[in-house]
Amino acid sequence: MRKRVTIYEVADAAGVSVATVSRALNGGRVAPQTRARVLRVAEELGFSPSPAARVLATGKSRAIGVVIPDATGPLYGRMLRGIGLELAQAGYTYLVESSERDPGREARVLRDLSARDVEALVLIGSGLGSEALAEMRRELPELVLVEREGAALEAPMITIDNVAAGERATRHLIEHGHTRIAHVAGPRRAGRERLEGWRRALATAGLEPGPVVEGGFTEAGGYRAAVELAAMGGFTAVFVASDRMALGAYRAFREAGLRVGEDVSVIGFDGLEFGAYLDPPLATLRQPAQQLGQAAARAALAVLRGEHPENVVLSCEIVPRASVRKIGGGGL
Amino acid sequence: MRKRVTIYEVADAAGVSVATVSRALNGGRVAPQTRARVLRVAEELGFSPSPAARVLATGKSRAIGVVIPDATGPLYGRMLRGIGLELAQAGYTYLVESSERDPGREARVLRDLSARDVEALVLIGSGLGSEALAEMRRELPELVLVEREGAALEAPMITIDNVAAGERATRHLIEHGHTRIAHVAGPRRAGRERLEGWRRALATAGLEPGPVVEGGFTEAGGYRAAVELAAMGGFTAVFVASDRMALGAYRAFREAGLRVGEDVSVIGFDGLEFGAYLDPPLATLRQPAQQLGQAAARAALAVLRGEHPENVVLSCEIVPRASVRKIGGGGL
DNA sequence: CTCGCTCGTGTAAGCGCTTACATAGTTCGG
DNA sequence: CCGAACTATGTAAGCGCTTACACGAGCGAG
Structure with a gap:
């Protein structure tokens, strides 16, 4: 905190009282010319009000x-x-x-x-x-x-709307002809709702739910989940509840000898930038x-x-x- | 801001002056028992000092x-x-x-x-x-x-130490037998220094500098830079000044029919988490x-x-x- | 014992603003 | 031409702390 210019100095320099300066600065009733003068002086002096003082005086911190x-x-x-x-x-x-x-x-x-x-x-x-x-x-x-x-x-x-988005993601897979669709789920509210969306999309299409594994929203978790899924089999597509987990899943599938986009379709969630650069580029739902x-x-x-x-x-x-x-x- | 408990109420309740409360709270000279009492009362009342008032009084905002x-x-x-x-x-x-x-x-x-x-x-x-x-x-x-x-x-x-790190990255490539090494550079100080490190490593090894293209530290920039590099050819390895650019480069090389880790070695910079999950996993320098x-x-x-x-x-x-x-x- | 300390505490003056209230100057209807 | 009703501005009281200074009590030294 350098040497402060206070409202008093501005008031002095402008030849008015501090109250007037305060009013001029905050849009109170002041004669237009007075306001102009005060504003000019304040500018010249490099005045900038002390937030602490303002908070103390007004009781609101903005x-x-x-x-x-x-x-x-x-x-x-x-x-x-x-x-x-x-x-x-x-x-x-x-x-x-x-x-x-x-x-x-x-x-x-x-x-x-x-x-x-x-x-x-x-x-x-x-x-x-x-x-x-x-x-x-x-x-x-x-x-x-x-x-x-x-x-x-x-x-x-x-x-x-995680449910709708999860449903949309899953429908996307269904629209591409997939009928056996797995899910890598995430924790907490968001994870549960996306899972619910997946469930609904399948129900609507009259499909049996595929396997579900939890992945904790991290790359490592997605990897582990996909390793598990790959071992179980029984699906041609998977809705992964986050892009980061999808990245982990890419690796797991790769290591299991499955080509993403060929042997198994993957859709992620979040719309993170890196998805576009993966091989293959990752379909996803972009969060606003x-x-x-x-x-x-x-x-x-x-x-x-x-x-x-x-x-x-x-x-x-x-x-x-x-x-x-x-x-x-x-x-x- | 809910109803504030002020130092005055604490002082009243503890039967001392506000100065004493302030001292008790901030480690001033107070009788041990007084301090204990003040602290207890403050706790009971749920007192929490107003930062604004403190800033105003002390002139320091912490x-x-x-x-x-x-x-x-x-x-x-x-x-x-x-x-x-x-x-x-x-x-x-x-x-x-x-x-x-x-x-x-x-x-x-x-x-x-x-x-x-x-x-x-x-x-x-x-x-x-x-x-x-x-x-x-x-x-x-x-x-x-x-x-x-x-x-x-x-x-x-x-x-x-960007220069040393850039040098280290490049040396890593050299140690793997590469002699024709390109660079995807970044902007600003960090970019220039990493470039300098690359240059030095090559000079030390008595190698000719390979092509250099700027990539702006983004995936898109890295992609463009690598497209350009791939078109020029003349290298077997590339030091990319950031992991995000490396991700872009992966795609560019892929599209150019080059297999990273086979036809062209790539080392990135930053040590971001996603690198470990790419195909192939991205060598990099981890920033502290x-x-x-x-x-x-x-x-x-x-x-x-x-x-x-x-x-x-x-x-x-x-x-x-x-x-x-x-x-x-x-x-x- | 008395003087001079140190200790613990209180009194009160700010810190830089905002704003209710007071005051002086204008304006204007009747 | 007078008082009501404004308008523009000033005065001063806080907002919740910190801290310099003052003061009384207790204590060891001379």
């Missing part, structure tokens, strides 16, 4: 806290971008913390953030139990839930991450205005690619 | 600002983790902003962050010109530079991202203590994988 599960995920980066964009328009900023997918740490991070003067908290893909959250609820500021459950928390929820972030920010701002914004459900766009091929018969 | 080039990069996520870890130990926190690799936006972000009461600013991989930065220097708080140039800025610099972050945070704290920390140069670890193969002769 900042919200965001908790993400993992600082290294590109999806979260995009959500943050969306949040930042939306918030900036309202003159708000945000503080991020990562829970590292550790519920204990998440609770700490929540407390920490709310002790830091944030007006609202956006929880993204949080893994904290709803009971635990409910319990902390009253010591926390306003909440907005992104991609996490919490119907009982009476906080706006922003989600993507940035829009999710924007919607979350909008909801947070609405809550702060005292409104009760509706829940938002966004849908994913399918990205067809060569990893899914029309089946000619055959299979495993 | 927060530093961090500017990253891109919110979606896993490497930056790791650096932030390192920064957070180190800072937490000193009771500091940090605010992040992403410049989106836009110098204009970077300048805005810097101003914005410094207007937000940060005591220091850590610039990671910043693309802002040194002159521009020097010009803003005086309106900014203390600076720490990570992976960016700025020798003239008299700010501690934390970098990885988290350590970089920790070192940066340590440097920032040191500067705030009025010290003049030395520059830190970290080195990368080589990760040998199947994308680099012993050459049997042949080549293109």
Whole structure:
């Protein structure tokens, strides 16, 4: 913190009182010429108001806290971008913390953030139990839930339609003639819902559900799951609940002597950039991450205005690619 | 912001003055029993000090600002983790902003962050010109530079030894019998230094430099660069300055009918997780991202203590994988 | 014993803003 | 031409902390 130029110096230089400077700066009632003069002087002096003083005086920090599960995920980066964009328009900023997918740490991070003067908290893909959250609820500021459950928390929820997207992904495989379709599932809400979508698509098409293995949303988990699947056989296509797991599955299938896109069709989920460069390019469902972030920010701002914004459900766009091929018969 | 419990209420409840409460909380001179009582009462009341008031009173925010080039990069996520870890130990926190690799936006972000009461600013991989930065220097708080140039800025610099790492990568290829080695280069300081390392390794081995094409550190850029290289021919191995570009190169080579690890050896840079799952697994140099972050945070704290920390140069670890193969002769 | 310390605590003055309230100057209907 | 109703601005009281300074009590040295 360099030497601060305070509102007093601006007031002196402009020949008015600090109250007038404050009003000129914040859109209060001031004579147009006075405002112009104050603004010019402030500019000349390089005045920039002390956020701390402002927070103290107004009781509002114009900042919200965001908790993400993992600082290294590109999806979260995009959500943050969306949040930042939306918030900036309202003159708000945000503080991020990562829970590292550790519920204990998440609770700490929540407390920490709310002790830091944030007006609202956006929880993204949080893994904290709803009971635990409910319990902390009253010591926390306003909440907005992104991609996490919490119907009982009476906080706006922003989600993507995982069920529909899972169904869409599976239908894509079905449309390509596959009838024996496996699933590499993910954990938590998102994983369960995508699984449900897979189930529904199969049911709708009158197909028997194929094998399901859990992969924890990581490359390593996807690899292990696909190794297992490959050993079991009985499918010609697989819906993998995340692109990262799909990457692991690619390797597992390769090692099992199965050519993705030939012997086995694969569709992932998320729409991460690397998918387009794989061999074969990975079909996937693109998550509207940035829009999710924007919607979350909008909801947070609405809550702060005292409104009760509706829940938002966004849908994913399918990205067809060569990893899914029309089946000619055959299979495993 | 829920109803605040202030220091006054704690003072009342504990039967002491606010000064005593403040001292008890911050390690001032207080009788041990008084301190114990104050702490207990504060705990009972759920007191948590207002950071705004504290900042206003002390003039120090215990927060530093961090500017990253891109919110979606896993490497930056790791650096932030390192920064957070180190800072937490000193009771500091940090605010992040992403410049989106836009110098204009970077300048805005810097101003914005410094207007937000940060005591220091850590610039990671910043693309802002040194002159521009020097010009803003005086309106900014203390600076720490990570992976960016700025020798003239008299700010501690934390970098990885790109030259050595580039040399190591190239030597790895040479050790596998390659003599005609191309390079897909990256932009900015990091790109130039890795290129320099490549050059040196070749010079040391008495080899002619192969073709060099710039790829902008993205998958798409790496793809384009490799398409170009494949058309030119004249090499059996290529050092690609980033894993993401290497991914693009994989596809380009594939499309050109070249098998990576057979017809052409590839070594990347960064050590991103996905590399292990590619076909063939991508040899690379692992960046000590988290350590970089920790070192940066340590440097920032040191500067705030009025010290003049030395520059830190970290080195990368080589990760040998199947994308680099012993050459049997042949080549293109 | 008394003087001068040290210790523990309290008093009060800010830190840089915002804003309710007061005041002086204008404007205008009747 | 007077008072009501504005308008533009100033005065001052906080917001919740920290901290310099003051003060009384207890204590060892002379």
